[in-house]
Every structure is written in structure tokens, then in C-alpha cells.
Amino acid sequence: MDISFRQLRAFTLVAQTLSFTRTSELLHLSPPALSYSIRRLEEALGLKLLARNTRSVELTPAGEHFLPQAQQLLRVMGDAVSDAQELLNLDSGTLRLAALPTAAASFLPGVIAAYSREHPGVQVSLLDGRAGEVRDWVLAGEVDVGITSLPQDMLGLEFKHLVNDNLVLLVRDEGGDLESWKTKPYIALAADTSIRPLADMTLLSLGVNAQPTWQVAHMSTAAAMVREGLGFTLLPASCSSFLQLGEALLVLPVAQLVQRSLGLLQRKPVRQTPALQIFMQYLDSRLSQAFA
Structure with a gap:
């Protein structure tokens, strides 16, 4: 079923105004384009929604039944778009972190503080634990990302090197x-x-x-x-x-044969949310200073 936001919006406005001419003006559409949009919606639903003659427009019984559902769909779609835009602008959202004690007690608090000052609408949480615990939290989806050493078992995981903490x-x-x-x-x-x-x-x-x-x-x-x-x-x-x-x-x-790599551990498929992308910028800046 191919139903668009534009079609639903056109139908609900016609139902409100009971006028194709007025609805065309409100939507900045030509009357033929509006009629085409309504016809496509009716074809997709397999229902006649509007009864129209040269003098008037009125809802059919099917149209009266579908109208509140169409209005609900528009609200849900509008809320979804608004939520996505807010998250993109970092007005809301969550960021769940896990980290080794060395990271959680050294550079990470400063990164979180700077990030939270600029983006107070994003709720940041932090779990600190040993490497095995961090790996398990990431794999189970309990956190979005872990800051940890390179695990031996990388099944289902992706590791991005950040810095050597030798x-x-x-x-x-x-x-x-x-x-x-x-x-x-x-x-x-x-x-x-x-x-x-x-x-x-x-x-x-x-x-x-x-x-x-x-x-x-x-x-x-x-x-x-x-x-x-x-x-x-x-x-x-x-x-x-x-x-x-x-x-x-x-x-x-001390001289060591193997470097101790710290990096970002994420579960596959890797998903970089806007909140995490901006956080990474703060983290990279802090690490460049701490390990210069």
C-alpha cells in the first residue's frame, strides 16, 4: 500500500474545509494536482472517501470512518519527524557509554562534562568495568559504545583504535x-x-x-x-x-613488544547516532591533548 504524507494531509484538509478550491490554496497546489492526490489515496485504500459534485464536497461513510485514522497517522508521522530533527540537533536523546577504569577515571569525565554543557538535552550514562565486562555490555546492547582495550574475541564486534595507553x-x-x-x-x-x-x-x-x-x-x-x-x-x-x-x-x-591500544568497541552492524558522532569529536580533541 503506497500512501504518502502529502495524500493524507490533502484528504484531512478537504474534510475540514469541504472545499477543493480552498484546500488547493492552503496546500499551494493546483486543483487538478489536488484531485490526483486524493484519487491516488482512494485507489491505494480501495475506498471512496469523498463524494463530490459541482457544488459541494462531503465525506462518504468510508471517509468518515477513515478521517480520525488519517489524522492519527499524521500526528504520529509528525512526531517521528520532530523527534528525528531534535535528535539531529542534539536537543534530546541518550548516549550510553562503558569504559575501562583507566579511561573512566582519567580523560573521560572531562569529555562528558564538556559534551553535557553544550548538549544538556542528551542523557549520558556511564558504566565502568573490566575489559570483559565492557565487551559483554556492548555485545548485549546494554551500551552504545565501549572505550576499552582490543578484545581477543571480536565475534559480532567492531573495534576502532583511538590511542595507545602503554x-x-x-x-x-x-x-x-x-x-x-x-x-x-x-x-x-x-x-x-x-x-x-x-x-x-x-x-x-x-x-x-x-x-x-x-x-x-x-x-x-x-x-x-x-x-x-x-x-x-x-x-x-x-x-x-x-x-x-x-x-x-x-x-x-618501559619498552614493550605489544602496544596497549584503547579504542571504541561497538556491536555490528555499527550505528553512529548524531549524539555519538558529536561525542566522538569531543573525545578526539581531549585525547589529542592528553596523549600529545
């Missing part, structure tokens, strides 16, 4: 030989974190024993233990922006 060495500043950290106990993050495999691989490439003396779930715990001289740890460089490291800790670069 590991740095945290060790207590005790003076003397900087290489002495290699003989200290290893304070590792839990095995189910995305950082742990990369940290172990980096230590092995440097000829350092990767067997941990301590295993903790949170980066703040690892940093606190290093501060008290219990050993060393490897954490993402972005952690230095939100962990209270203090002067007692040294933050040193």
Missing part, C-alpha cells in the same frame, strides 16, 4: 641504581584484567621474573603498596593522572 613502571624512589627495581617483588594486577597479560609479557621481554609476589584487583592498591616499598608494578600511563602517586614514586617508561 604501560609505565611504578617503583619507590630510593635513590641509587634505577635498574634495581628488577630484583624487587612484583605487585601484579589480577589475572582477569586486560593489563596483566601485557605486563607479564613486558617483564619477560626485559628478562625480569614475571611471577608475582602480590596480586591485587585495583590499580590504587598496587600504587599504595609500591609507595610503601613492597615492590614494583606496571600500570597504564593514564593512571598517573588520577592516582595520587606523590613524590615517593618514580614513573618510568
